[in-house]
Amino acid sequence: MHRIELKSLLADRAVGTPSGRVVRALSERGALSATQIAHITGLAKSTVSMTLSELRKSGIVVEGPSLERGASVGRPATVLTLNPQAGTCVGVLIGLGQARVIVADVSHAIIADTVTELDPDFSPEQAAEETRRMIKQTYAEHSMPLCGLLGVGVAVAGPVNPIDGRMQRASVVPTWAGIDIRTVFGPVLQRPILVDNESNCAALAEMMWGAAIGYEDFVLFKIDMGVGGAIVSGGRVLTGIAGSAGEFGHMTVDPDGPLCRCGNRGCLELYASFKTPLQHASKRFDRPMTMDDVIVLAKEGDVGCRRLIEDTATAAGRGLGMIGTILNPGLIVIGGRMALAGDLLMTPLAASFEKHTLVKRSDVSGPARTELTIGKFTENDSCMGAVGLVLRHHGRLA
Numbered sequence: 375m376h377r378i379e380l381k382s383l384l385a386d387r388a389v390g391t392p393s394g395r396v397v398r399a400l401s402e403r404g405a406l407s408a409t410q411i412a413h414i415t416g417l418a419k420s421t422v423s424m425t426l427s428e429l430r431k432s433g434i435v436v437e438g439p440s441l442e443r444g445a446s447v448g449r450p451a452t453v454l455t456l457n458p459q460a461g462t463c464v465g466v467l468i469g470l471g472q473a474r475v476i477v478a479d480v481s482h483a484i485i486a487d488t489v490t491e492l493d494p495d496f497s498p499e500q501a502a503e504e505t506r507r508m509i510k511q512t513y514a515e516h517s518m519p520l521c522g523l524l525g526v527g528v529a530v531a532g533p534v535n536p537i538d539g540r541m542q543r544a545s546v547v548p549t550w551a552g553i554d555i556r557t558v559f560g561p562v563l564q565r566p567i568l569v570d571n572e573s574n575c576a577a578l579a580e581m582m583w584g585a586a587i588g589y590e591d592f593v594l595f596k597i598d599m600g601v602g603g604a605i606v607s608g609g610r611v612l613t614g615i616a617g618s619a620g621e622f623g624h625m626t627v628d629p630d631g632p633l634c635r636c637g638n639r640g641c642l643e644l645y646a647s648f649k650t651p652l653q654h655a656s657k658r659f660d661r662p663m664t665m666d667d668v669i670v671l672a673k674e675g676d677v678g679c680r681r682l683i684e685d686t687a688t689a690a691g692r693g694l695g696m697i698g699t700i701l702n703p704g705l706i707v708i709g710g711r712m713a714l715a716g717d718l719l720m721t722p723l724a725a726s727f728e729k730h731t732l733v734k735r736s737d738v739s740g741p742a743r744t745e746l747t748i749g750k751f752t753e754n755d756s757c758m759g760a761v762g763l764v765l766r767h768h769g770r771l772a
């Protein structure tokens with residue numbers, strides 16, 4: 375009963391009603407006080423109060439744990455969330471030979487996070503089938519009714535055309551080019567499917583729960599086995615006309631450089647990802663090395679591993695300098711597994727950024743400086759963001 379009501383309240387047609395606006399605000403933000411709801415929805419406090427009373431009576435909204443109010447005195451504000459029993463959503467990351475599934479409820483609590491291996495050249499149909507199996511198994515393990523599943527967000531490795539929903543040719547899984555994930559996953563999962571590029575999803579996760587909470591404008595820059603990114607403006611992740619906005623890894627930094635997997639030459643990714651350094655490390659240690667291996671050794675003081683991280687950071691900082699010059703963002707969130715190197719990465723990265731960007735720290739006062747910070751979700755940012763796709767956009771593609 376609640377599920378049906380919640381679904382209809384999250385639908386686009388309900389956006390004009392006070393209850394539709396309150397429910398959508400809670401779906402997007404998780405826990406909010408009545409005052410915050412009034413501020414976000416633009417509704418009068420009396421209308422919010424009346425609407426909340428009705429929603430609580432029908433079991434759609436419940437009281438959550440009180441917000442900490444720091445040193446302030448007085449009664450803590452009552453915090454409200456959507457009823458966790460009212461619905462769940464799933465985020466899926468389809469990566470290279472791997473699928474990850476995160477299940478959350480509508481109060482934004484994470485219920486499960488599972489990973490499974492796939493054949494290296496798996497098809498979209500296989501991925502959809504495997505996702506269905508993982509969802510079914512997870513819901514059974516947690517004794518949750520599958521009928522409560524409101525929608526599935528899918529993060530994919532490559533640009534997604536925002537107009538027709540098809541993956542672009544620059545995808546890391548070349549055979550997926552031209553595929554509309556929604557038409558493959560929809561019939562198998564029988565739920566609304568929301569799709570976006572993995573870096574865009576990562577930015578959404580950082581904005582909703584991570585290092586960019588409270589920021590409407592920021593840049594995400596991912597350093598991993600590739601280089602990716604996202605631009606957030608006015609609280610929206612920019613897609614660009616064909617879905618490739620924020621693909622920082624494919625800016626040409628050397629027109630005569632080596633051929634990139636995208637078909638161009640000398641892309642930033644060739645110098646600023648950890649792919650080539652990892653090959654050097656494997657050669658040096660005469661065994662296949664992982665990014666974690668190099669980071670651990672660097673933290674233990676291995677000079678060669680430190681140098682590989684430093685050189686990658688310096689190259690990434692040059693690209694970041696261009697981004698700083700073009701966008702002049704207030705915040706740059708560094709994501710990807712390289713961020714696990716902490717200061718070993720961030721110190722040379724910040725120095726290189728400072729050297730190559732137009733406005734220097736000494737040019738402006740504190741609030742006008744670009745801050746560089748490590749993201750909160752270096753391990754599962756994209757999949758968390760796929761959950762966010764459902765919570766923030768539910769209904770649009772239903």
Ligand SMILES: [Zn+2]
Nearest residue numbers: 624634636641
């Ligand atoms: Zn490229």
